[in-house]
Amino acid sequence: MDLKNKIAIVTGGNSGIGFATARELILQEATVIITGRRKEAIDKAAQEIGAIPFVADQANVRDISKLSKSIQKQFGKVDILFINAGITGDPSLIENAVEENFDAVMDINFKGAYFTLSKFIPLLNEEASVVFLSSNTAAMRNPQSSVYQASKAALNSIAKTAAAELASRKIRVNTVSPGPTRTNVLNHFYGEDTANSIWDNLANNIPLKKIGTPEDVAKLVVYLSNGDASFITGSDFVIDGGMTL
Structure with missing residues (x-):
């Protein structure tokens, strides 16, 4: 892999999948900007791996x-956009749904991801790559997870439309959909x-x-x-050890 001199953005890059991806991109010699909501956390993560915090x-x-x-002022163009930031929200049956929880999940997982793509499209180089972090739950129907599942299903739809819209510029848009992934959240x-x-x-x-x-x-x-x-564009890659078989 030759990512030297490539400019990469990783949203939610201070922990978990975002942090691991930023680190891997840096190992491949890309210049990586990571974002997060908490200055202390994002600065610490950036210093640890050699990323640029925002x-x-x-x-x-x-x-x-x-x-x-x-980013436009400092770097001009972007080659890699990994829209990773997201939350699961509180578990709840649909009949017990709370508007505040719905808005919190949709604002970051759906609206935020959508507008991140929207605002960065003019900055994307030809042949750039966009990847959304989705979830295998987008194709599942687990009780008490309706809002989160819907937010990820929406991402999968956006990615396919964006792949079609950006194909003329050879910009590729895909989703990765992990299953259970061992982070420090639990x-x-x-x-x-x-x-x-x-x-x-x-695991059983x-x-x-x-x-x-x-x-992974x-x-x-x-x-x-x-x-x-x-x-490869417009595709969804499920990484769940066969959980959805």
Whole structure:
């Protein structure tokens, strides 16, 4: 992979899949800008891997506009756009839905992702790569996850439309849809021992009997972002160990 001198944006790049992808892109010699809502967290992550930090909330269209203008002023054009930032929201049956939770999930996962793409389209180089982080749940119907699932299904639809709209510029747009991916989120809620037990139990329900890692997803995003994937666009890549078989 030759990503030297390529300019990459990773939203939500201070932890989890975003952080792993930013690190992998930097290992491939790309110049990487990571975004996040908390200055302390984004600065720490950027320093650790050699990225460029930018404080921006993907749920805020004004922040997205500021980000795109700053990138244009400093770098001119962008080669890789990984729209990764997102939240799961609170679990709830549809009949018990709360408007605040609906808005929070849709604002970052759907509206924010949509306008991030919209604001960056003029900055994308010919043959640039755009990747959305979706989820295998976009094709599933799990109770108490309707808002999150809908937000990711919407991303899959946007990606296909964008792939068609941008094909004349040879810009490729794809989605990656992980299943359970081992990050530190559960540790914060339950502690390390309980979190490990949850992951182990979940792995038993996956055909490959393992949980994915952020690095698994990162390597696929990086592959889709280089010239080896020049004939791939409008596709969704499910990375879930066979969970949706």
